[in-house]
Amino acid sequence: MEQNKDIKALLILSFLFLLFKIISIYFSKLGLHGDEAQYWVWSNNVAMGYFSKPPLIAYVINFFTSIFGEAIYTLKYISVIFYLGTSFLVYVLSRMVFNERIAVLSGLTFFLLPGVSFSSFIISTDVLLLFFWTLSLYLFLKNNNMPSILLSFILGVSLGFGFLAKYAMLYFFLCSCIYIIFDRSFSKIFFKNIKYNLFTFIVFLLIISPNIFWNISNGWITFLHTYDNASLNKISLNYINFFEFLFAQIFIFGPIIFVFFLLYLKKFISFEGRILFFSCYSVPILIIIIIESFLVRAHGNWAAVSYVGLTILMVFFLENHKFKIILFNNLFSLFVGFLLFFLIVGDYKIRVFEQLRGYNSFSNSVLEESKNNNIQNIVVEDRMVYSLLSYYLRNNNLNFYTPKASSNIVSNHFQIKNGLPDNFSKNFIYIGLDSHLDYLKTDYEKKLINKVDINKVKKNVNIQKFEIN
Numbered sequence: 247m248e249q250n251k252d253i254k255a256l257l258i259l260s261f262l263f264l265l266f267k268i269i270s271i272y273f274s275k276l277g278l279h280g281d282e283a284q285y286w287v288w289s290n291n292v293a294m295g296y297f298s299k300p301p302l303i304a305y306v307i308n309f310f311t312s313i314f315g316e317a318i319y320t321l322k323y324i325s326v327i328f329y330l331g332t333s334f335l336v337y338v339l340s341r342m343v344f345n346e347r348i349a350v351l352s353g354l355t356f357f358l359l360p361g362v363s364f365s366s367f368i369i370s371t372d373v374l375l376l377f378f379w380t381l382s383l384y385l386f387l388k389n390n391n392m393p394s395i396l397l398s399f400i401l402g403v404s405l406g407f408g409f410l411a412k413y414a415m416l417y418f419f420l421c422s423c424i425y426i427i428f429d430r431s432f433s434k435i436f437f438k439n440i441k442y443n444l445f446t447f448i449v450f451l452l453i454i455s456p457n458i459f460w461n462i463s464n465g466w467i468t469f470l471h472t473y474d475n476a477s478l479n480k481i482s483l484n485y486i487n488f489f490e491f492l493f494a495q496i497f498i499f500g501p502i503i504f505v506f507f508l509l510y511l512k513k514f515i516s517f518e519g520r521i522l523f524f525s526c527y528s529v530p531i532l533i534i535i536i537i538e539s540f541l542v543r544a545h546g547n548w549a550a551v552s553y554v555g556l557t558i559l560m561v562f563f564l565e566n567h568k569f570k571i572i573l574f575n576n577l578f579s580l581f582v583g584f585l586l587f588f589l590i591v592g593d594y595k596i597r598v599f600e601q602l603r604g605y606n607s608f609s610n611s612v613l614e615e616s617k618n619n620n621i622q623n624i625v626v627e628d629r630m631v632y633s634l635l636s637y638y639l640r641n642n643n644l645n646f647y648t649p650k651a652s653s654n655i656v657s658n659h660f661q662i663k664n665g666l667p668d669n670f671s672k673n674f675i676y677i678g679l680d681s682h683l684d685y686l687k688t689d690y691e692k693k694l695i696n697k698v699d700i701n702k703v704k705k706n707v708n709i710q711k712f713e714i715n
Contacts, residue, residue, distance in 0.1 A: 253350060256576055260354055263583055264330070267366060270591035271322045276602040278318055280630025282369040283637040286311075286321065288659065295460035297659035298471050302410035303371050316640065325366050328373045332554075333357035335380040340558050342387065343520050351572055352561045358576050359553065361498030361546075363583035367590060371412040372550045378408030379551045382418060383527060390435050393442040402446040406453025413472055417531050417551055425526035429519060467656065483540060491539035494546025498553065500582065502575040503560055510563050521559065528555030597702070604701035605631075609638035611698050612709060615675055616644065619695070619711055623647065625666055627678025629658040631707075635677075649678065651685035676710045689715045 278286070288296050289307035296304065306324060314320045337353030356362065365373060385401040408415035426433045436443060461468055496504045514525045531552040538544045564572050589596060612624065612635060624639075625647045626632035636646050648658070650665030671688050680692070696709040 253347075253354075256354055256573065257350070259577075259580055260357060263358070263580055264326075266584060267326060267363075267587050268323070270587035271326070271367065272319045274319070274590050275593045276590060276599055277605050278321065278634065278637060279368065279602060280633050282321065283633035284629060284659075285369055286316070287633050287636050291663060293460065294456040295464065295468055297467055297656065297662060299371055300410045300413065300457055300468065302374055302407060303369070305410075306374060307369070316637075321369050322367060325369055325373045328377045329357065329362055329366050332373075332377045332380050333362075335377070335384060336554060336558065339380060339384045339387075339554075340561070342384065343523070343558075344562060348558075348562055348565055351565060352558045355503070355561055355572065355576055355579075356554070356557045358579035358583060359498060359557065360500050360579055360582045360586075361553070363579070363586055364497075365547075367587075370547075372547050374411035375408055375414060376550060376554065378404050378411060379415065379418065380554050382408060382415075383554065386422070387523070389442060389446070390432070390439055393439045395442070395445065398442040398446045399449055402449025403453060405446070405450045409450070409454050410457060413469070414548070414551060418527075421527045421530055424530055425523060428517065428526065429522050431519065432523075464662070467662075484543065485540070487543045488536070488539045491535070491544045491546060495549070498546060499556075500575060500579050502571065502578055503557075506564060506568075506571060507556065507560055510560070513563055514559065521562075524555035524559045528552040528559070532556075600701050600703045604699075604704075605634040606638050608698055608700045608707070609635050611696060612675065612677070613639055613642055613644075615695050615709055615711070616642075619673075619675070621673050621675050621711065623672050623674035625649065625674045625676045625678070625683075625712075627676075627682050629660055631677060631704075632660055647674070649682040649685075653685075671714060673711070673713050676712055677707060680710075683712075691715050 285299075285303045285307055288301070288304035289311065292304060292308055293301060295301055307321065310320060310324055314323075333353045333356050336356045337349045339349075340352040341349035382401060382404045385397060385404055389397040389401050405415065405418060408418065426436050457468075499507065514521070514529055516522060516525065529552070532549050535544045535549040535552075538548070561572060590599075616622065616624065622643065623645045624635065626635060627649055629648070632646060632648055646660075647664050647666040647670075648660040650656070650661035652668065656662055666683075666686075668685050668687050670686065675695075676683070676692075690712040691714075693711045693713070694708055695711045698707050698709065699705045700707055
């Protein structure tokens with residue numbers, strides 16, 4: 247009874263935290279990150295694919311902004327909504343496999359993870375990936391226990407949307423193969439339902455096919471970027487990258503649950519059906535990313551999809567005999583979450599938030615120079631600055647370009663759609679290094695018209711005027 251009261255209290259505190267999160271985002275003076283602004287720009291130019299990411303993030307932003315407007319808080323709320331949905335799916339999945347009590351604790355624990363709290367303030371592809379990963383786990387189990395054409399179709403759509411969120415969704419197929427190999431009883435069920443599973447795979451292929459065709463027509467550009475981002479061509483032992491990845495996991499999970507995860511590692515190696523299922527959909531991914539962190543590099547979020555299975559299993563292992571550990575862990579996570587959003591709404595001068603400051607003011611400086619010099623063409627070298635200026639100056643009828651010599655390799659999506667041609671023959675305002683414009687054939691006279699410190703990270707940014715001689 248006492249433990250049930252603790253769970254109810256935790257539910258109430260979590261609801262209050264959700265309200266505080268919503269209020270903090272609404273009143274926060276922090277701006278967008280360059281990547282977030284880039285996704286917004288993409289959402290205004292809907293396509294089957296983009297240079298660095300699959301297209302779902304752009305579709306989702308386009309859907310929300312067409313209904314609720316383009317304010318920063320509207321964009322940020324997308325993450326809050328999807329994390330709520332993912333937490334609910336963690337609850338539903340856990341209830342199907344275990345019981346109501348473990349389900350409630352699993353959903354709460356996932357929702358309160360420090361990494362989830364931090365990511366709730368960021369528009370990212372991981373937010374969508376985690377939602378469709380968790381939904382696919384639930385549907386995969388349900389469809390093989392109670393197969394139907396409808397469930398098979400929905401599962402195929404979910405897998406396809408997960409892939410269109412982030413290519414890391416392909417881990418799902420690797421993990422499924424491992425699970426089918428090691429769980430013989432499930433293997434029999436899977437092959438008994440093979441026609442349903444094949445139908446799911448066909449639906450998946452149909453959903454992702456437009457993006458595949460887009461990649462083919464653009465030289466597999468997104469896949470090549472993903473490969474380059476993984477730095478698989480620069481293999482060498484690097485212990486620093488490993489420890490950076492390790493510390494990132496401590497932050498994402500929180501130190502308490504992370505310590506018990508290390509203590510309970512042996513429990514993950516089990517052929518008991520329920521444990522094996524979640525282990526197969528988390529441990530292999532973690533192993534792959536750990537190896538990658540040793541050999542090349544790995545960002546903390548690269549193992550994101552493993553967090554669902556790991557969280558559920560840790561709650562299962564601790565719930566019976568170490569309930570207070572779960573309770574204390576979640577209270578600590580609540581404290582971290584409240585502190586984080588207190589800092590967000592309080593506009594405290596913390597370095598981690600510096601990249602979110604100053605761009606609104608900088609955009610006004612660029613707009614002022616544009617009006618003073620009667621120039622509507624803005625050329626920006628850096629994709630982050632390009633994206634942020636495009637967002638903050640979205641209502642001012644300006645034309646944005648980025649340098650792109652025809653002989654150079656494409657380095658971002660704007661060079662595909664908004665590259666400055668070598669025969670461009672209009673006056674423009676330029677933000678960037680002069681050397682990136684050496685390819686222009688038109689004779690221009692350049693003049694420095696302003697120098698701005700955007701924030702403590704990006705200083706002495708030149709705003710130049712290029713006039714035709």
